Amino acid sequence: MSDLEIWIVIGALVLATATARSSLWLIGHHINIPKRVQAMLRYAPACALAAIIGPDLVLAPGGQVVLDLTNIKLLSGIAATLYYLLRRNMLETIIFGMVCFTLLRLFWV
16 A cells, blocks of 8 residues: 555544544434433443453464463453452452462463
């Protein structure tokens, strides 16, 4: 791709992103979202986070699924999930999960 093509693609992506993000802001008062859809949209951030983090926890660098005790990412994720269920504090959970992962990575035999 030439430099001009790259800049055209960047410009098109900027325009598409700005249009998509501002459309509901500009016409948001003129449309009504049903209560059921609003209730479902509350779960969208959690679903997106699970879709990003889930594969990283169970897939090895080669792409194969690893569900045993050698997968320190999965062990750290399980520990962090249990910590969150006990404490209900997201910042502490992130710190706890990263500490678990670092300690397992450094000291796992």
